[in-house]
Amino acid sequence: MSNKINKIGVLTSGGDSPGMNAAIRSVVRTCAYHKIECVGIYRGYQGMIEGDFTDMGPRSVNNIVNKGGTILKSARSTEFRTAEGRKKAHEQLLKANVDALVVIGGDGTFTGGLLFNSEYNFPIIGIPGTIDNDIFGTTHTLGYDTALNTVVECIDKIRDTAISHNRLFFVEVMGRDAGHIALNAGIGAGAEEILIPEEKLGLDRLLESLKKSKASGKSSSIVVIAEGDKIGKSVFELKDYVETNLPEYDVRVSVLGHMQRGGSPSCFDRVLASRLGVKAVESLMEGKSNYMVGLQNNKVELTPLEQAIKSKSEIDIELLRVSDIMST
Template sequence: GAMIFQSEYNIPVMGIPGTIDNDIYGTTHTIGYDTALNTVIGAIDKIRDTAISHNRLFFVEVMGRDAGHIALNAGIGAGAEEVLIPEENMGLERLLESLKRSEKSGKSSSIVVIAEGDKSGKNVFEIAEYVEKNLPYYDVRVSVLGHMQRGGSPTCFDRVLASRMGVFAVESLLAGKSNMMVGLKNEEMILSPFEKAIKGKSEINKDLIRVSDILTI
């Protein structure tokens, strides 16, 4: 919309990325992502208390139809036993094997974090039903966090990020630049052309996938 506005009216425009999904090309962090992430981790911590006290397996669905940033980072941060994201198709058989190992290791409860766009092709309720059918010794529950992830007071990180991006956007306009989006990379403010920001794809951190795989063994 901003790019069309600029081209039709020739008014200088600068974009600032704001989405909890963190799925915009040209920045490592979008405004709102850190707040949503901390909201999710707080919710999973509370669910963990119930899972432990009642010896249950919880499937927790978080937002991320096309990007698994929230699920992956929250899963690692909250110590989930498994994480399912759109970028990686781990397969339901691997999930079963992972949960079997978890049970054999003596764990009486487990948490599986699932992005709503998981590649298995099944929704969180279907996955939970599949696991319950194949691993009947688990007392399975589902928790869909939903729109609570979009609310709440912004974290300090998001407040500072928004301030930095706003200042950099105005300074860039005053310097004669336009039709670009502000981003954060290596802790520095950068600019990306609107066309790249729109057509580009935010990549998942492969090293975080590796870390998650190691921690779930």
């Protein structure tokens, strides 16, 4: 392995997700294992511009593997989008003798890192941290598994009320551009219908599905909706439409919101974060840059950052068929 990398900086950027702290811990302790210094960068790229750094050693990450959120905080930086802002960030890294970066986040984080590398040839490895699971090059992003478990637990509780009052519940989950959470949590929680951006169900088919559910003897129903689904302008407009056309239904709406991002990470996310952190540091030591570490066929592999950003994470078509069969 190359000895050129003496100090690595690690940051979290964009929306937080469970498992980010476990990934920070893994990066810090892998650096310590290989006798490399590690610097934590607070508030993502904005903190990098301001030189908001802290030295991190193995004991500085005690007892964070089980914590949600990110101890390094996260922020969106408009200044980093400018050449002047990136120049300031580069100067701060040089001043702190940082040789390479591990950036934890989503496509916005990776886009910023890729641009920074193109301007300053600064070694960068990305770790995918987003509950949406919408990054190409990995079957699971950090926080996705935890978010699924959170959503299923919430829907299970909502169903108790739905059954007690013979109600139809529309449950909106996160997923502005991707329906991974809605589809998998919907199947896991036994939803009667699942609405996702990738699949245009249409109002008529939704009404027909709800009529069939009622006719089959179902006294309550759960419909899971990804926030990016375009079947209606909003979930509340959809509720009004169904009540108008199917007055026999008593309809309620539950928007789960940011609770999906919080909470202690699942065992899967903790293990995944640990594996990705090790691979990220050791890839930088091997002289690699502009890659994302991800899980493919249960192996940690590298995907070019540009490909991770530009390519699309596809919905599992077989799961759509499973969903249709399960809602019978």
